[in-house]
Amino acid sequence: MVVLSAARWVRSRLSDRFWRVQEVLKYARHFRGRKNRCYKLAVKSVRRAFVRSTKARREKKRFLRALWITRIEAASLEHGLKYPAFISNLLKSQVELNRKVLADLAIYEPKTFKSLAALAQRRRQEGFLAALGDGKEPEGIFSRIVHHHY
Amino acid sequence: MTGRGSPSRFLTAVLHNGVGRYVRQLQRLQLLFSPTAADARGARQFVEEAAQDFARQHPDVVLYVSPHKGPGPAPVLRAEYLNGTVREELIASKTSEEIVQLATKLANQSGLDIIRIRKPFHTDNPSIQGQWHPLTNKPSILTVQGPRLQPQ
Numbered sequence: 317m318v319v320l321s322a323a324r325w326v327r328s329r330l331s332d333r334f335w336r337v338q339e340v341l342k343y344a345r346h347f348r349g350r351k352n353r354c355y356k357l358a359v360k361s362v363r364r365a366f367v368r369s370t371k372a373r374r375e376k377k378r379f380l381r382a383l384w385i386t387r388i389e390a391a392s393l394e395h396g397l398k399y400p401a402f403i404s405n406l407l408k409s410q411v412e413l414n415r416k417v418l419a420d421l422a423i424y425e426p427k428t429f430k431s432l433a434a435l436a437q438r439r440r441q442e443g444f445l446a447a448l449g450d451g452k453e454p455e456g457i458f459s460r461i462v463h464h465h466y
Numbered sequence: 467m468t469g470r471g472s473p474s475r476f477l478t479a480v481l482h483n484g485v486g487r488y489v490r491q492l493q494r495l496q497l498l499f500s501p502t503a504a505d506a507r508g509a510r511q512f513v514e515e516a517a518q519d520f521a522r523q524h525p526d527v528v529l530y531v532s533p534h535k536g537p538g539p540a541p542v543l544r545a546e547y548l549n550g551t552v553r554e555e556l557i558a559s560k561t562s563e564e565i566v567q568l569a570t571k572l573a574n575q576s577g578l579d580i581i582r583i584r585k586p587f588h589t590d591n592p593s594i595q596g597q598w599h600p601l602t603n604k605p606s607i608l609t610v611q612g613p614r615l616q617p618q
Contacts, residue, residue, distance in 0.1 A: 343471040362471075369468045394603045424593040426602045 384415040391422035395433035397440075405436035409444070409458050474582040482551060483576070491547050491576040494528040495569060497557075499541035501533045505558035506541040512557075512565040520566060524573050543568060547577025 330336075337355050340343060343365065344358040351357040389399035406413065411432065413421075422429045434457065442456025483489055497517070499509035515530050521529045543565065545553045553572065557565050596602070601609055 343468065345580045348471055365468050365471065391598075423598050426598045427597045430603070 318408060336435060368395055384419040387419040387422055391419075391426075391429055393435075395430055395437075397433050397437055401440055402433060402436045405439040406432065409435055409439045410462060411435070430443070469582075473579070474584050475579060477583050477585060477588040478578065480576050480578065488549075490524070490526045490573065491549070492524075492527050492573045493546045493548050493571065494530060496530045496544040496546070497522035497541075498532050498534065498539075498544060499557070500536070500538050503537060503541070508560045508562055508565055509541045509557050511562040512573075516566050518561055520569055527573055543572070545575075547575075547591040549577040550581070553571060558600065 323391055340362055341353075341358055342357065343362045345354070347358070351361040385399065388402065390401055392402040413432075418429070418432075421432070439456070439458045442459045445453055446456065446459065479485075480491055483491070497509060497513065499506040499513075501510065517529060517531065540558045542558050544557045546556070547553070551573075555568055555572070555601070557568065560568070590608055
Protein backbone atom coordinates (compact mmCIF):
# COMPACT_ATOMS: atom_id res chain seq x y z
CA MET A 317 0.00 0.00 0.00
CA VAL A 318 1.50 3.36 -1.00
CA VAL A 319 1.08 6.05 1.59
CA LEU A 320 1.66 9.53 0.29
CA SER A 321 0.83 11.46 3.45
CA ALA A 322 0.96 10.75 7.17
CA ALA A 323 -2.22 9.54 8.75
CA ARG A 324 -4.18 12.37 10.21
CA TRP A 325 -4.10 11.03 13.75
CA VAL A 326 -0.27 11.10 13.94
CA ARG A 327 0.92 14.23 15.81
CA SER A 328 4.50 15.48 15.85
CA ARG A 329 5.35 16.58 19.35
CA LEU A 330 8.12 18.90 20.49
CA SER A 331 11.07 17.33 22.24
CA ASP A 332 13.24 20.41 22.83
CA ARG A 333 10.69 22.73 24.40
CA PHE A 334 12.99 23.26 27.41
CA TRP A 335 15.78 24.73 25.31
CA ARG A 336 13.44 26.91 23.27
CA VAL A 337 12.10 28.37 26.49
CA GLN A 338 15.56 28.85 27.95
CA GLU A 339 16.64 30.82 24.87
CA VAL A 340 14.16 33.49 25.86
CA LEU A 341 14.46 33.24 29.64
CA LYS A 342 18.23 33.68 29.61
CA TYR A 343 17.71 37.32 28.60
CA ALA A 344 15.16 37.84 31.37
CA ARG A 345 17.09 36.50 34.36
CA HIS A 346 17.94 39.94 35.71
CA PHE A 347 14.36 41.23 35.56
CA ARG A 348 12.19 41.93 38.56
CA GLY A 349 9.21 39.85 39.55
CA ARG A 350 7.59 36.93 37.79
CA LYS A 351 8.75 37.96 34.38
CA ASN A 352 12.18 36.54 35.14
CA ARG A 353 10.70 33.06 35.66
CA CYS A 354 7.44 32.67 33.76
CA TYR A 355 7.71 32.25 29.99
CA LYS A 356 4.50 33.98 28.98
CA LEU A 357 5.41 37.12 30.88
CA ALA A 358 9.06 36.93 29.91
CA VAL A 359 8.40 36.83 26.18
CA LYS A 360 6.70 40.21 26.24
CA SER A 361 9.31 41.76 28.52
CA VAL A 362 12.27 40.43 26.56
CA ARG A 363 10.86 41.73 23.30
CA ARG A 364 10.34 45.17 24.83
CA ALA A 365 13.86 45.08 26.26
CA PHE A 366 15.34 44.35 22.83
CA VAL A 367 13.33 47.13 21.21
CA ARG A 368 14.40 49.56 23.89
CA SER A 369 18.03 48.57 23.60
CA THR A 370 17.90 49.17 19.84
CA LYS A 371 16.36 52.59 20.24
CA ALA A 372 18.68 53.51 23.09
CA ARG A 373 21.75 53.23 20.89
CA ARG A 374 20.81 56.54 19.27
CA GLU A 375 20.16 58.18 22.60
CA LYS A 376 23.38 56.90 24.16
CA LYS A 377 25.31 59.20 21.84
CA ARG A 378 23.26 62.20 22.98
CA PHE A 379 23.53 61.21 26.60
CA LEU A 380 27.30 60.78 26.53
CA ARG A 381 27.77 64.10 24.74
CA ALA A 382 25.71 65.84 27.42
CA LEU A 383 27.82 64.16 30.10
CA TRP A 384 31.05 65.32 28.47
CA ILE A 385 29.71 68.86 28.19
CA THR A 386 28.78 68.88 31.87
CA ARG A 387 32.25 67.72 32.85
CA ILE A 388 34.02 70.25 30.60
CA GLU A 389 31.80 72.99 31.95
CA ALA A 390 32.68 72.09 35.53
CA ALA A 391 36.39 71.91 34.76
CA SER A 392 36.50 75.19 32.86
CA LEU A 393 34.55 76.98 35.61
CA GLU A 394 37.28 75.89 38.00
CA HIS A 395 39.64 77.88 35.83
CA GLY A 396 37.32 80.85 35.55
CA LEU A 397 35.90 80.27 32.07
CA LYS A 398 32.38 79.45 31.03
CA TYR A 399 31.75 76.55 28.69
CA PRO A 400 30.68 78.53 25.57
CA ALA A 401 33.66 80.84 25.91
CA PHE A 402 36.02 77.89 26.37
CA ILE A 403 34.79 75.91 23.39
CA SER A 404 34.46 78.82 20.99
CA ASN A 405 37.88 80.21 21.80
CA LEU A 406 39.51 76.81 21.49
CA LEU A 407 38.00 76.46 18.04
CA LYS A 408 39.14 79.92 17.07
CA SER A 409 42.69 78.98 18.11
CA GLN A 410 42.43 75.97 15.77
CA VAL A 411 42.54 73.45 18.62
CA GLU A 412 40.07 70.90 17.27
CA LEU A 413 39.71 68.56 20.23
CA ASN A 414 36.32 66.94 20.61
CA ARG A 415 34.33 66.92 23.80
CA LYS A 416 35.18 63.33 24.64
CA VAL A 417 38.91 64.02 24.64
CA LEU A 418 38.47 67.29 26.52
CA ALA A 419 36.48 65.54 29.23
CA ASP A 420 39.13 62.81 29.54
CA LEU A 421 41.86 65.45 29.78
CA ALA A 422 39.94 67.29 32.44
CA ILE A 423 39.80 64.11 34.54
CA TYR A 424 43.16 62.49 33.92
CA GLU A 425 45.47 65.34 32.83
CA PRO A 426 44.38 68.38 34.85
CA LYS A 427 47.50 70.41 34.07
CA THR A 428 46.97 70.03 30.32
CA PHE A 429 43.39 71.15 30.76
CA LYS A 430 44.58 74.15 32.74
CA SER A 431 46.88 75.18 29.89
CA LEU A 432 44.04 74.75 27.39
CA ALA A 433 41.84 76.97 29.54
CA ALA A 434 44.62 79.57 29.68
CA LEU A 435 44.94 79.41 25.89
CA ALA A 436 41.21 79.94 25.46
CA GLN A 437 41.27 82.83 27.92
CA ARG A 438 44.14 84.54 26.11
CA ARG A 439 42.44 84.11 22.74
CA ARG A 440 39.30 85.61 24.28
CA GLN A 441 41.22 88.67 25.43
CA GLU A 442 42.80 89.06 22.00
CA GLY A 443 39.36 88.89 20.46
CA PHE A 444 38.11 91.67 22.70
CA LEU A 445 41.15 93.80 21.93
CA ALA A 446 40.71 93.32 18.22
CA ALA A 447 37.01 94.19 18.40
CA LEU A 448 37.10 97.06 20.87
CA GLY A 449 40.60 98.42 20.35
CA ASP A 450 41.41 101.20 17.91
CA GLY A 451 43.62 99.16 15.67
CA LYS A 452 46.78 100.66 17.17
CA GLU A 453 47.78 97.46 18.99
CA PRO A 454 49.43 94.63 17.07
CA GLU A 455 47.39 91.54 16.20
CA GLY A 456 47.22 88.79 18.76
CA ILE A 457 49.57 85.84 18.49
CA PHE A 458 46.98 83.16 19.15
CA SER A 459 44.58 84.80 16.69
CA ARG A 460 46.81 83.88 13.80
CA ILE A 461 45.34 81.25 11.52
CA VAL A 462 47.66 78.52 10.25
CA HIS A 463 46.71 77.31 6.77
CA HIS A 464 47.49 73.68 6.06
CA HIS A 465 47.74 72.76 2.39
CA TYR A 466 47.05 69.05 2.16
CA MET B 467 21.28 41.15 23.27
CA THR B 468 20.86 43.83 25.91
CA GLY B 469 23.75 45.36 27.80
CA ARG B 470 22.94 43.64 31.07
CA GLY B 471 21.11 40.67 29.59
CA SER B 472 24.12 39.24 27.82
CA PRO B 473 27.59 38.83 29.31
CA SER B 474 30.30 41.38 28.62
CA ARG B 475 33.93 41.88 29.53
CA PHE B 476 36.66 44.48 29.36
CA LEU B 477 39.46 44.37 26.87
CA THR B 478 42.38 42.41 28.30
CA ALA B 479 45.36 40.44 27.16
CA VAL B 480 45.91 37.12 28.89
CA LEU B 481 48.54 37.81 31.57
CA HIS B 482 49.77 40.95 29.71
CA ASN B 483 50.82 38.79 26.75
CA GLY B 484 52.92 40.80 24.34
CA VAL B 485 54.46 43.20 26.84
CA GLY B 486 57.42 40.85 27.04
CA ARG B 487 57.54 37.79 24.88
CA TYR B 488 54.43 36.88 22.87
CA VAL B 489 53.13 33.42 23.78
CA ARG B 490 50.62 31.89 21.39
CA GLN B 491 47.49 31.11 23.34
CA LEU B 492 46.41 28.22 21.16
CA GLN B 493 47.62 24.98 22.69
CA ARG B 494 46.36 22.29 20.35
CA LEU B 495 44.18 21.85 17.31
CA GLN B 496 42.30 18.60 16.88
CA LEU B 497 40.96 17.69 13.46
CA LEU B 498 38.16 15.13 13.92
CA PHE B 499 36.76 13.79 10.68
CA SER B 500 35.70 10.61 8.97
CA PRO B 501 37.83 9.18 6.13
CA THR B 502 34.76 8.21 4.09
CA ALA B 503 32.06 10.82 4.68
CA ALA B 504 31.28 13.19 1.83
CA ASP B 505 31.24 16.41 3.80
CA ALA B 506 34.74 15.72 5.19
CA ARG B 507 36.32 16.02 1.76
CA GLY B 508 37.74 19.43 2.53
CA ALA B 509 39.16 18.11 5.78
CA ARG B 510 40.84 15.22 3.96
CA GLN B 511 42.29 17.57 1.36
CA PHE B 512 43.53 19.83 4.13
CA VAL B 513 45.29 16.90 5.78
CA GLU B 514 46.87 15.82 2.50
CA GLU B 515 47.98 19.22 1.28
CA ALA B 516 48.08 22.02 3.81
CA ALA B 517 48.31 20.48 7.27
CA GLN B 518 52.10 20.06 7.19
CA ASP B 519 52.69 23.63 6.04
CA PHE B 520 50.33 24.91 8.71
CA ALA B 521 52.10 22.88 11.38
CA ARG B 522 55.49 24.18 10.22
CA GLN B 523 54.33 27.78 10.23
CA HIS B 524 52.90 27.42 13.75
CA PRO B 525 55.54 25.44 15.66
CA ASP B 526 54.03 26.14 19.06
CA VAL B 527 50.65 24.64 18.17
CA VAL B 528 50.22 20.85 18.27
CA LEU B 529 48.04 19.57 15.43
CA TYR B 530 46.27 16.26 16.03
CA VAL B 531 44.64 14.52 13.08
CA SER B 532 42.09 11.99 14.32
CA PRO B 533 40.09 10.19 11.66
CA HIS B 534 37.34 8.05 13.17
CA LYS B 535 36.18 5.01 11.27
CA GLY B 536 32.69 4.73 9.89
CA PRO B 537 29.92 7.31 9.80
CA GLY B 538 30.19 9.54 12.83
CA PRO B 539 29.49 13.13 13.87
CA ALA B 540 30.15 16.02 11.53
CA PRO B 541 33.81 16.94 10.88
CA VAL B 542 35.00 19.39 13.47
CA LEU B 543 38.09 21.46 14.22
CA ARG B 544 38.58 21.65 17.97
CA ALA B 545 40.86 24.35 19.40
CA GLU B 546 42.07 24.21 22.99
CA TYR B 547 43.61 27.28 24.57
CA LEU B 548 46.00 27.80 27.44
CA ASN B 549 43.27 29.11 29.72
CA GLY B 550 41.21 25.95 29.21
CA THR B 551 38.67 27.25 26.68
CA VAL B 552 37.70 24.68 24.07
CA ARG B 553 36.26 25.99 20.82
CA GLU B 554 34.78 23.71 18.17
CA GLU B 555 34.20 24.83 14.61
CA LEU B 556 32.32 22.79 12.03
CA ILE B 557 34.28 22.18 8.84
CA ALA B 558 31.62 20.21 6.99
CA SER B 559 31.55 21.04 3.27
CA LYS B 560 34.40 23.51 3.52
CA THR B 561 37.28 23.68 1.11
CA SER B 562 40.90 23.22 2.11
CA GLU B 563 41.65 26.95 1.82
CA GLU B 564 38.72 27.84 4.04
CA ILE B 565 39.94 25.38 6.66
CA VAL B 566 43.40 26.93 6.52
CA GLN B 567 41.87 30.37 7.05
CA LEU B 568 39.79 29.08 9.91
CA ALA B 569 42.78 27.43 11.55
CA THR B 570 44.85 30.63 11.23
CA LYS B 571 42.02 32.61 12.77
CA LEU B 572 41.83 30.22 15.71
CA ALA B 573 45.59 30.30 16.11
CA ASN B 574 45.62 34.09 16.38
CA GLN B 575 42.87 34.20 19.00
CA SER B 576 43.39 34.10 22.72
CA GLY B 577 41.06 31.84 24.65
CA LEU B 578 39.07 34.71 26.17
CA ASP B 579 35.28 34.60 25.74
CA ILE B 580 33.86 36.03 22.56
CA ILE B 581 31.33 38.36 24.12
CA ARG B 582 30.71 42.07 23.97
CA ILE B 583 33.82 44.08 24.82
CA ARG B 584 32.75 47.13 26.76
CA LYS B 585 35.51 49.48 25.61
CA PRO B 586 37.92 49.03 22.72
CA PHE B 587 40.78 50.30 24.90
CA HIS B 588 42.30 49.59 28.29
CA THR B 589 45.12 51.10 30.32
CA ASP B 590 46.46 50.29 33.73
CA ASN B 591 47.80 53.85 34.06
CA PRO B 592 45.21 56.22 32.63
CA SER B 593 46.66 59.32 34.28
CA ILE B 594 50.17 60.73 33.87
CA GLN B 595 49.73 64.09 35.55
CA GLY B 596 47.71 62.70 38.44
CA GLN B 597 43.98 62.11 38.37
CA TRP B 598 41.79 65.07 39.27
CA HIS B 599 40.58 65.30 42.87
CA PRO B 600 38.68 68.19 44.43
CA LEU B 601 41.84 69.79 45.76
CA THR B 602 43.76 69.74 42.44
CA ASN B 603 42.97 73.26 41.37
CA LYS B 604 42.63 74.79 44.81
CA PRO B 605 45.41 76.91 46.37
CA SER B 606 47.94 74.69 48.06
CA ILE B 607 47.46 76.47 51.37
CA LEU B 608 44.44 74.21 51.87
CA THR B 609 46.50 71.04 51.74
CA VAL B 610 49.76 71.99 53.36
CA GLN B 611 49.92 71.49 57.11
CA GLY B 612 52.72 72.32 59.38
CA PRO B 613 54.22 74.78 61.79
CA ARG B 614 55.52 77.03 58.97
CA LEU B 615 51.97 78.18 58.24
CA GLN B 616 51.61 80.03 61.50
CA PRO B 617 51.31 83.82 60.95
CA GLN B 618 54.62 85.43 61.74
